[in-house]
Amino acid sequence: MQTTKPNAPPATSSVAIPLPYRMVLAAFSGMGAATFCHPLDVVRVQMQTEGANYRNTLDATKQIYLRSGFSNGLYAGISAAYLRQWLYGSCRIGIYAYLLENAKLDNVTAGRKKEDISFASKLSMGCVSGGIGSFVGTPSELALVRMTADSKLPPSEQRKYKNVVDCVRRIFREEGLRNLWRGATPTVARATLLSACQLGVTSEVKGKLAKSGWFGPNGEMFHGLPMMFCATLCSSFCANIVANPFDVVKSRMQNMAIAADGTAMYTSMVDCFTKSVKAEGPLVLYAGFTPAFVKLAPYTVISLTLADKLTKALTGKEAL
Numbered sequence: 633m634q635t636t637k638p639n640a641p642p643a644t645s646s647v648a649i650p651l652p653y654r655m656v657l658a659a660f661s662g663m664g665a666a667t668f669c670h671p672l673d674v675v676r677v678q679m680q681t682e683g684a685n686y687r688n689t690l691d692a693t694k695q696i697y698l699r700s701g702f703s704n705g706l707y708a709g710i711s712a713a714y715l716r717q718w719l720y721g722s723c724r725i726g727i728y729a730y731l732l733e734n735a736k737l738d739n740v741t742a743g744r745k746k747e748d749i750s751f752a753s754k755l756s757m758g759c760v761s762g763g764i765g766s767f768v769g770t771p772s773e774l775a776l777v778r779m780t781a782d783s784k785l786p787p788s789e790q791r792k793y794k795n796v797v798d799c800v801r802r803i804f805r806e807e808g809l810r811n812l813w814r815g816a817t818p819t820v821a822r823a824t825l826l827s828a829c830q831l832g833v834t835s836e837v838k839g840k841l842a843k844s845g846w847f848g849p850n851g852e853m854f855h856g857l858p859m860m861f862c863a864t865l866c867s868s869f870c871a872n873i874v875a876n877p878f879d880v881v882k883s884r885m886q887n888m889a890i891a892a893d894g895t896a897m898y899t900s901m902v903d904c905f906t907k908s909v910k911a912e913g914p915l916v917l918y919a920g921f922t923p924a925f926v927k928l929a930p931y932t933v934i935s936l937t938l939a940d941k942l943t944k945a946l947t948g949k950e951a952l
Contacts, residue, residue, distance in 0.1 A: 648733050649947050655726030657946070661938035662721030665931045666713040671706035672927030673713065674780040679920040680883040681781050689923045709779030712772055712796040720769025724823070725939050727761035728831045729951040747839055754832035762827025766820045771812040773819055775799040777886040789889075807890060815885040818901045822878030826871045830932055833867035835952050860937045868929040876924055877917035881905050 666673075675692045686692035696705045735753065736746035766773070775796050782790050793799035803812055841859045842851035851859035881904045888897045898904035908916050936952060943951040 648730065648737060649943070649949060651726060651730045653947075654729045654943070654951070655722040657942050657951070658725035658729070658939050659718045659722035661725065661935045661942060662717030663714055664938050665935035666710070666717055668934060669927050669931040670710050670713050672923050672930075673776070674706055674708055676879075676920045676923040676927055677777055677780045677883050677887075679923060680880045681777075681887045689926070692923070708782065709776050709796070712776040712779050712799065715796050716769055716772040716776055719772050720765045720823070721935070723765030723768055724761050724827050725831070725935070725951065727764060728757050728827070729939070729943070731757040731761065732835065732952070733949065749835075751832065751836045754835050755828040756832075758828035758831035759824045761831065762823040762825075763820050765827070766823030767813075767816060770816045770819050771800055771803075772796065773882075774803065774812060774814060774886050777883055778803070781883075781887050811890070815882045815901075818878045818882040818885060818904075821901075822875045822882055825878065826875035829871035829874055830864075830867045830936070831952065833870050834863045834932075834936055837863040837866050838952060855941075857937065860940060861933055864933040864936050865929060868925065868932040871932070872921065872925045872928050876921050877905075879924060880908065880917050880919055884908065 671693070674696060675689060678696060679686055679689070679692050686695060693706070699705060700708065732749070732754070735749050735757070739746045739748055775793075778791065779793050779796070779799055782793065785791075791799075791802070793802065800812065807814075838851070838859060841847060841863060847853040847856070847859040847862075853859070881901055885898050885901065885904050890896050898907065905917075940951045943949060
């Protein structure tokens, strides 16, 4: 006889898993992925903000390591990455999983198959969860960009943040509360598109693969891991294509210095986009595409697979 896990919500077909519970599972899943993928994020940010200084991804990785080492270079800002998962990641995956489950329950109540959810609806759920999560998590995203890009600055210009708390506190004290949400527009735009592709495409492809029988009945071959790998890899590539231009703009706006009189290099997302393309050509919008995809793919595979399997193990239900 199957028993319910301690402290877990009841895994019945008619009761949705509470949103806070899903968000906690999502946060831990994101932290696991961030631990593995953070060096790729450091390389991505530095290539997007100062791409002309690096020939390619390998050259950027080598220079960062030689200049600052492992912990202060390739793992600079890891505390901000963890905070980001509790703010952005928990909302993004948690809200999406909650909305998807409730849509399935509504289908059952209406006498339809629970899987009969349109692809457009899944994309919309991804947009909503990604937009909310990115706005909530913008301060941690700003801290992540600042801390990962700090080592490339001349010693006299380095901000030398001790940790993510010190970073957020100093930005608030030196630049004001409003600047904790600097770059929020491109951040939200990027996350909305990225989450729609990441989450919506993953759910859609996963459903198609489960029905295909390629990975066993209902995709359960090897506990569903091969099916999740294929679904999340497809979604990673789609997400990276649509999100990279916004990622470049976001990184440049968040890393720019503010003069004493309050002036800055870029006045808005559109201004940053226009000046960057005019100065470096349209391909600048895909600067850092390779490290972004190399980072996004394993991050998506690990975080979404962990979220799905943790949820399944603790509640008997799926996340995606």
